[in-house]
Amino acid sequence: MNNKILEVKNLQVQFKTSMGIVQPVSGVDFQVNEGETLGIVGESGCGKSVTSLAVMGLLPSPTGYIAEGEILLEGKKISHLNDREMRKLRGNDIAMIFQEPMTSLNPVFTIGEQLSEPLRQHTKLGKKEIRQRIIEMLKLVGIPRSEEIIDEYPHQLSGGMRQRVMISLAMLCKPKLLIADEPTTALDVTIQAQILDLMKKIKRENQMAMLLITHDLGVIAETCDRVIVMYAGQIVENTDVRTLFNDPKHPYSQGLLASLPKMNERKQSLYSIKGNVPRPDEIPKGCAFSTRCPHVFDKCRTERPPLLKLNNQSCRCWLYEAETQEVMSHVK
Structure with a gap:
């Protein structure tokens, strides 16, 4: 599990639109090791699928492109290969399961x-x-x-x-890397469980790496080794699955977990995070989550927080500034 299959460094994806340039993915860093399943979780519009399309070289050309950063597959840079070169990799070294098979x-x-x-x-x-x-x-x-x-x-x-x-x-x-983008979204619960079990079995037998993209925390808990939480095109938390569920740090992660139904509690309504994910051209000046965060204070509205290292997890939040002075440029 020490061999790096995929490395994404400072990935920034931009799109040309009639309203100008928008950036749905901004400074994303992560890696996936051999035999490991890394989950990417977040609401719709957080940049999960765009990140996977960038890795696969499937951004809609010429409107979508990688503005900065690099993507490496087993140490080889693939982020700026032409379509002919990417076709040699797709389906062979790297493959993708899309969310709607029809x-x-x-x-x-x-x-x-x-x-x-x-x-x-x-x-x-x-x-x-x-x-x-x-x-x-x-x-x-x-x-x-x-x-x-x-x-x-x-x-x-x-x-x-x-x-x-x-x-x-x-x-x-x-393939050495399998990307699964919402592979069970359109399926009923029983079939979902069968598909997830099948994917885990195939991954284990082939010792391949898997990048699983979903908005379902239940799927994350069942399938993944590590997880990154994305919000408004950035990673806001990066940790192992057990730590995320037992001790989430970022207020957005805490909100996602609080919205899950609990078997031993009967409530009239489920908790929900107020507001919506901002559009790429409407992200607030400071912390992207500041307009929805229950712990927001003045600095959150004016300065964008860096990704801070906290023991075995990292978190993009000013609440933890006093706990660490180590700013992560690349997530290890």
Whole structure:
């Protein structure tokens, strides 16, 4: 677990819009080690998916681009590779599971035709060998009748089966890093549990690294080793999963955990964080969370806090300024 598979350093992503330049991701630093699952959690609009698209080299060109920082895969810089060079990596060394399989799978091609693409691009297998590999992978992810389903179309499968197809598509070439962007959002609770168990099993058997993006803290608790909490395009807390649930530091992390329903408490209404995540062009001058924070004071409204090191976690909050003088430029 010491080998660094992915390193993201000071990542800043910008988009050109009719209103000017906006920056949905600002100065993000993290790493994912071999055999480790790192979770990214936060509300919609916090920059989670944009970060994953930057890692995959899938930012919408030419409007979206990496303005500063770098992304390294096993020490090799991949943040400014051209599309041809990234295609050699995607599906082979790095793969992604998208949150809605029905929009990710092409409705006019069979399952077999779509799953054969990465094998044709990254291997020298013949047609019969490719078909056999696909059938074996479909069986591995728990799809019955794999010999028949390979010739069927996405609309003929249930949501859970389509998500299993997406997992098999991502796993065909045994990537070193798997990015899963809200992989269970559109599924019911029972299927969610099956998909998460399947992903953990495949990750464990292949000793690969996983970057799991979600807004569901239950998924984080069940699946991840470490977690980073994002808000308004920045990391506001970085720690291991146990510490986050037992001792969250940032007021935003505390608010997310407080909003979870508790089995032993009966309340008429759940706690919710007031307000909304600001748009990238409307982030406050000081701390991005200052307009929603219950502990806000004057300095929060005028100065943006750095990421501070607190024992085994880091936190972007002025409340802990007196506890540490170590400002983190890169999260280790």
